[in-house]
Amino acid sequence: MTTAQTLQIAGLSFVLGDDVNTDIHCSNKYLPGKDVAYVAQHAFEQLSPNLATQVNASAGGILIAGHHFGINSSREQATHVLHAMNIRAIVAKSFGRQFFRNAINNGLPVFECDTDQIGAGQTISIDFEKGELFVEGRTVRQTHLLPKEILAILSLGGLIPFLKKYPDWKFA
Amino acid sequence: MGRTIVEKILAKHAGYDSVSAGEVVVAHIDFAMVTDTRAVNTIKMIGKFGEQPLQFAKNTALVLDHYSPPPSVEAAQIHSEMRSFAAQRGTKLYDIGDGICHQVLPEGGHLTCGDLVVGTDTHSVTYGAFNALGTGIEGTDVSAVMMSSKLWFRVPQSVRINLRGRLAPGVWAKDITLAMLGRFGAEGLNDIAIEYVGEAVAAMDIDDRMTLCNHAAELGAMAAILEADEKTFAWLQAHGAKAPAPVFADPDARYVEQIDFDVSSLTPQLARKHEVDDIVSVTEVVDQKIQFALIGTCTNGRLDDIRQAASILKGQKLAPGVRMIVTPASRQIYLAALREGLIEVLTTAGASFESAGCGTCVGITNRLVPGDGDTVISTANRNFKGRLTNKNADIWLGSAATVAASALTGRITDPRDVVGGTWRSAA
Numbered sequence: 001m002t003t004a005q006t007l008q009i010a011g012l013s014f015v016l017g018d019d020v021n022t023d024i025h026c027s028n029k030y031l032p033g034k035d036v037a038y039v040a041q042h043a044f045e046q047l048s049p050n051l052a053t054q055v056n057a058s059a060g061g062i063l064i065a066g067h068h069f070g071i072n073s074s075r076e077q078a079t080h081v082l083h084a085m086n087i088r089a090i091v092a093k094s095f096g097r098q099f100f101r102n103a104i105n106n107g108l109p110v111f112e113c114d115t116d117q118i119g120a121g122q123t124i125s126i127d128f129e130k131g132e133l134f135v136e137g138r139t140v141r142q143t144h145l146l147p148k149e150i151l152a153i154l155s156l157g158g159l160i161p162f163l164k165k166y167p168d169w170k171f172a
Numbered sequence: 173m174g175r176t177i178v179e180k181i182l183a184k185h186a187g188y189d190s191v192s193a194g195e196v197v198v199a200h201i202d203f204a205m206v207t208d209t210r211a212v213n214t215i216k217m218i219g220k221f222g223e224q225p226l227q228f229a230k231n232t233a234l235v236l237d238h239y240s241p242p243p244s245v246e247a248a249q250i251h252s253e254m255r256s257f258a259a260q261r262g263t264k265l266y267d268i269g270d271g272i273c274h275q276v277l278p279e280g281g282h283l284t285c286g287d288l289v290v291g292t293d294t295h296s297v298t299y300g301a302f303n304a305l306g307t308g309i310e311g312t313d314v315s316a317v318m319m320s321s322k323l324w325f326r327v328p329q330s331v332r333i334n335l336r337g338r339l340a341p342g343v344w345a346k347d348i349t350l351a352m353l354g355r356f357g358a359e360g361l362n363d364i365a366i367e368y369v370g371e372a373v374a375a376m377d378i379d380d381r382m383t384l385c386n387h388a389a390e391l392g393a394m395a396a397i398l399e400a401d402e403k404t405f406a407w408l409q410a411h412g413a414k415a416p417a418p419v420f421a422d423p424d425a426r427y428v429e430q431i432d433f434d435v436s437s438l439t440p441q442l443a444r445k446h447e448v449d450d451i452v453s454v455t456e457v458v459d460q461k462i463q464f465a466l467i468g469t470c471t472n473g474r475l476d477d478i479r480q481a482a483s484i485l486k487g488q489k490l491a492p493g494v495r496m497i498v499t500p501a502s503r504q505i506y507l508a509a510l511r512e513g514l515i516e517v518l519t520t521a522g523a524s525f526e527s528a529g530c531g532t533c534v535g536i537t538n539r540l541v542p543g544d545g546d547t548v549i550s551t552a553n554r555n556f557k558g559r560l561t562n563k564n565a566d567i568w569l570g571s572a573a574t575v576a577a578s579a580l581t582g583r584i585t586d587p588r589d590v591v592g593g594t595w596r597s598a599a
Contacts, residue, residue: 071359072392074294076213076310097363097394098294098310100326105312147196149324159316159324160220169198169322 007155009109010125011060011088013118016047018066022078022099029075040084055085064118065092070099079106089126091115091133104150107158112143174422176330177397178365181305181419185288193329203282204232204317205273205291208239211254217315228321229262235276240268240529243537271502271528274298274386274470279504281412285400286419290317295470300385300397301378302404303418307395328394329428330365335372337436341595342588345380346472346571349387350441354451359392366396367421372435373398378407379476386471387553390448440574440586445566446557454574454586464548465579466540467572468499469533472551475508477572482514484576484592490522491582497540499526535560549578
């Protein structure tokens with residue numbers, strides 16, 4: 001049996017604030033009939049105009065946010081939109097409860113830490129196994145290390161692929 | 173170190189002696205629930221695993237409540253797909269009119285003290301009224317449970333809220349939960365497990381305890397859980413639940429916050445239009461006119477709520493121009509109201525009854541659509557703009573007693589200022 005793969009992600013930072021509601025800003029809940037591709041072109045535009053375009057033009061974006069990213073959001077679709085936007089990970093002080101679950105279940109890495117000193121347009125790399133984020137020569141520690149089960153879910157692309165490989169949740 | 177109720181339930185279900193807040197655990201689930209709003213997605217994901225038997229099917233219920241009765245061909249087709257899936261894969265099924273998921277699960281004897289129960293609806297926190305850890309999840313989560321009987325959880329921090337004193341007559345659990353929303357704000361207890369304890373909880377009947385826990389969803393809580401007592405055990409036994417294994421917090425359990433809230437001077441509370449945490453005392457807004465009244469939903473559609481309304485409207489008529497709809501939370505409640513004569517009382521007063529379900533709360537069945545400029549006073553748990561499909565109508569939230577008293581006068585009314593109310597006949 002293999003152990004969980006090392007999960008390392010790098011990308012350019014894009015900054016949002018506190019209390020980002022992904023139902024409003026990153027789903028079709030209020031855009032009936034619009035698909036993931038459409039929402040991905042317009043996500044977060046009321047909070048940060050052109051963010052979607054800029055992320056798309058980058059090699060891969062890392063969203064930086066404050067408290068409660070995804071608050072009050074239960075729509076799993078938000079994670080599909082974020083994938084479609086070329087977002088590789090989300091770094092926030094804290095996450096809305098169900099958003100945190102949805103992100104992990106859909107293979108979108110989430111990293112909780114103090115984000116006050118992280119600016120826009122910075123090159124960021126994250127080592128999820130060590131729980132460390134590197135930016136501008138500094139290291140920021142993760143609030144809670146993600147356990148090996150969660151790292152395995154993320155590295156396999158989500159909960160369903162994980163369970164197809166490990167139906168009893170058991171892996172070495 | 174001492175443990176909270178939720179830490180103990182998660183530890184037991186994950187096979188550990190103890191766990192503490194912040195840890196992630198993989199826990200065995202006792203029962204899972206899927207509503208019709210998430211069923212198609214769930215069935216599709218189950219399909220990805222192929223035809224292997226669903227061992228957890230017998231512990232899963234599909235509930236046809238949000239689109240009940242179906243308002244469109246699309247909704248009817250979703251229900252047909254759910255019926256076929258339940259028959260083929262062996263899950264339980266609650267069909268249209270059977271009731272709202274959070275009512276039919278406890279009524280069906282599907283949970284007991286100490287259980288871990290998940291459902292595809294944020295108000296799954298209601299099961300905490302029975303000392304069970306109930307929590308809301310999404311489609312991928314419930315698919316994983318149905319395939320593997322397990323799910324991962326991040327152990328939440330807990331807040332202990334001591335509800336000291338006795339509620340004044342005419343004041344209810346609904347008023348406490350609205351006061352909590354005023355205090356903490358919507359989502360103000362994001363991912364927190366709330367333990368409600370104290371004299372006021374002990375004095376509540378099960379119906380009111382379910383309201384207390386249900387409304388914690390608007391606080392963003394992962395769970396809202398009560399300690400079990402003789403009332404809990406009697407109710408569970410009467411509904412055919414397994415033998416309870418009650419879980420109590422340790423005296424030295426660690427809480428992120430401990431709050432003491434004296435309920436004895438609490439007045440009836442209201443959430444004003446559009447925001448669930450814009451809370452006022454009913455006494456401050458008695459001139460506000462209302463045109464539509466709703467008694468129902470998973471928050472306040474239980475027998476005690478319908479009794480409140482009937483006791484206030486008995487022998488009376490709704491104020492001119494006021495429309496009122498009553499939606500019992502389940503078929504069992506509908507039947508109990510029928511046997512008690514409550515349906516005759518309310519229908520005579522001018523109210524209309526809808527079959528049990530969520531339709532009059534979320535506005536997707538179009539069974540309660542206010543007109544432009546209407547103000548709706550409702551026992552529901554959410555009042556954001558357009559929830560009842562019309563963005564030009566306002567929704568205010570209050571207890572069943574407040575809603576009924578307001579329907580009687582045509583303006584927001586303190587239930588203690590009208591004749592009737594079961595709290596008086598009981599006195």
